[in-house]
Amino acid sequence: MASLTKVAEPNELAPGDKKLVEIDGRAIALFNVEGSFHAIDDICTHxxxxxxxxxxxxxxxMCPRHGARFDVVTGRPLCMPAVEPVAVHLVELRPDGVYVAIED
Ligand code: FES
Structure with a gap:
């Protein structure tokens, strides 16, 4: 099982905020959606x-390049031009911070 890496302080991201983090050289996008945290690969599948x-x-x-949208909770593409889902990673909110475990 992948180990958890601390990527943010507990109150660092307000609802609606996002942050680019790196775990083992892999770029991960972290989001606060109405108080719940979600992490996906920072690479659009288009x-x-x-x-x-x-x-x-x-x-x-919404991808800044050509406008594809993804659900950050499921990774599912929601409109063209993306058709493949983006990888979703486990996020754990602990008293001392936000942790992410990347999946291979
Ligand atoms: S690279 Fe993301 S929509 Fe084209």
Whole structure:
């Protein structure tokens, strides 16, 4: 099982905020959606766009490159031009911070 890595302080991200983090050289986009934290790969499955640089609408992130949207909770693509889901990672909120475990 993947180990957890601390990526943010407990109150660092307000609801609607996002943050780019790196775990073992892998870029991960972290989101606070109405108080619950979610993490996905920071690579759009359409053409590699940096998802953490996109706009967050509720639980949807819009790729800044060509406008594909993904559900940050499930990783599911919600509109073209993306058709493949983006990888979702386990997030744990602990008293001392937000932790993420990346899956291979
Ligand atoms: S790279 Fe994300 S929509 Fe094209």
């Amino acid at each position: 053409d590699g766009g940096p998802l953490a640089e996109g706009e967050l609408f509720g639980r949807e992130i």
